[in-house]
Amino acid sequence: VPALNPSPALTVNLGERGYPVYVGPRVLEGLGALVGAHAPDAMGCVVVTSESVGRLYGGLAADSLRWLKPTVLTVPDGEQAKTWDQASALIGGFVAAGLDRRGTVVALGGGTVGDLAGFAASIYLRGVRLVQAPTTLLSQADSCVGGKTAVNLSEAKNLVGTFSQPALVAADTGLLRSLPRREVASGLAEVVKHGVIADGALFRMIGDRSREFLGGDEEALAAAVRRSLAVKASFVEGDERETRGLRVCLNYGHTVGHAVERLSGGGVRHGEAVAMGMDVAASLAVSRGLLPEKELSRQRLVLRGVGLDTRVPGVDARELLRVARRDKKAQGGRIRLVLPTGIGSRPVLEEVAEPELVRAVEENMVG
Ligand SMILES: NC(=O)c1ccc[n+]([C@@H]2O[C@H](COP(=O)([O-])OP(=O)(O)OC[C@H]3O[C@@H](n4cnc5c(N)ncnc54)[C@H](O)[C@@H]3O)[C@@H](O)[C@H]2O)c1
Numbered sequence: 431v432p433a434l435n436p437s438p439a440l441t442v443n444l445g446e447r448g449y450p451v452y453v454g455p456r457v458l459e460g461l462g463a464l465v466g467a468h469a470p471d472a473m474g475c476v477v478v479t480s481e482s483v484g485r486l487y488g489g490l491a492a493d494s495l496r497w498l499k500p501t502v503l504t505v506p507d508g509e510q511a512k513t514w515d516q517a518s519a520l521i522g523g524f525v526a527a528g529l530d531r532r533g534t535v536v537a538l539g540g541g542t543v544g545d546l547a548g549f550a551a552s553i554y555l556r557g558v559r560l561v562q563a564p565t566t567l568l569s570q571a572d573s574c575v576g577g578k579t580a581v582n583l584s585e586a587k588n589l590v591g592t593f594s595q596p597a598l599v600a601a602d603t604g605l606l607r608s609l610p611r612r613e614v615a616s617g618l619a620e621v622v623k624h625g626v627i628a629d630g631a632l633f634r635m636i637g638d639r640s641r642e643f644l645g646g647d648e649e650a651l652a653a654a655v656r657r658s659l660a661v662k663a664s665f666v667e668g669d670e671r672e673t674r675g676l677r678v679c680l681n682y683g684h685t686v687g688h689a690v691e692r693l694s695g696g697g698v699r700h701g702e703a704v705a706m707g708m709d710v711a712a713s714l715a716v717s718r719g720l721l722p723e724k725e726l727s728r729q730r731l732v733l734r735g736v737g738l739d740t741r742v743p744g745v746d747a748r749e750l751l752r753v754a755r756r757d758k759k760a761q762g763g764r765i766r767l768v769l770p771t772g773i774g775s776r777p778v779l780e781e782v783a784e785p786e787l788v789r790a791v792e793e794n795m796v797g
């Protein structure tokens with residue numbers, strides 16, 4: 431067991447299910463040591479990664495974890511990996527690798543790999559140790575923390591999944607160097623979301639340092655990741671299973687966002703769709719008198735400043751409603767949206783009538 435133990439950037443405080451989160455350059459090289467420090471009796475390891483990420487960083491991860499004799503399993507890149515079939519194939523791979531209860535599953539990739547590998551690890555042998563090693567800005571700044579795992583069904587995104595917290599998170603910000611600019615922007619949407627719902631200073635930082643982020647400035651990106659995760663952790667700590675009306679705030683922008691993502695058939699990235707969804711929700715909040723108009727403008731300015739289009743591409747409004755009714759926040763088919771009340775202030779969850787939602791989407795639509 432190699433020894434090395436830098437201090438975590440933050441800790442997610444969930445009692446027995448709590449875990450450290452490491453953020454910074456060269457974290458991946460130290461991954462084996464981090465696992466060793468956390469679970470010295472660990473035996474066996476599977477690294478789940480996607481094609482492109484595996485090509486770039488699979489070797490580095492496997493080398494760092496060599497004391498656990500890792501097996502590398504590769505899934506397709508992107509959203510198409512989040513299926514029952516892929517989960518089932520992964521579990522077959524765990525069996526073939528001889529992974530038992532002492533085993534560790536490492537999710538090395540973007541949010542799709544994290545959601546899929548997390549799901550498979552959470553149901554295999556009723557749950558084995560999961561390490562999140564996120565490689566996109568979106569997964570580093572958001573999805574690696576909180577323990578939501580998922581696969582998609584043809585009916586809707588993330589319809590099947592578990593709450594299952596990782597044992598540790600290792601976010602190597604050096605890996606963001608190879609991330610295409612479009613993926614950086616997509617990740618920034620979730621960071622802006624965290625700013626709007628809880629942290630005005632984080633929101634201002636995205637506006638002020640947008641050029642550095644888009645230019646791939648590692649220091650700036652690491653600062654955004656740390657601050658963004660601190661917001662995420664606070665919502666998760668206060669409402670781990672989304673039953674107290676707090677964690678649901680993290681779904682800001684996601685009802686319309688998921689629908690657009692779905693209807694675009696993969697043409698719109700998750701974060702891009704969330705930016706559109708936030709714009710629609712904020713417009714609705716303005717028309718309900720919940721949000722001052724200038725806050726909507728500020729949000730637009732910051733989103734557009736990092737290259738995110740806030741206008742919804744032409745989608746069929748009825749199709750959109752059909753998808754939105756299946757959103758997990760819907761109750762008895764009634765659509766509920768997280769509506770912002772100010773930059774840095776706690777949003778509210780409100781029921782929205784279908785014509786009102788259609789109008790808001792159409793007003794924000796292009797083409
Ligand atoms: N569990 C949660 O709490 C949570 C939160 C937010 C989003 N999500 C989910 O996350 C998913 C989106 O994640 P994402 O945006 O990371 O997408 P992704 O996993 O599809 O990754 C985006 C692309 O970047 C590539 N890539 C990854 N790392 C790279 C690197 N370092 N260099 C170069 N290329 C790299 C991938 O191969 C992929 O093609 C969605 O499915 C969404 O539902 C989950």
Ligand SMILES: [Zn+2]
Nearest residue numbers: 620684700704
């Ligand atoms: Zn999201």
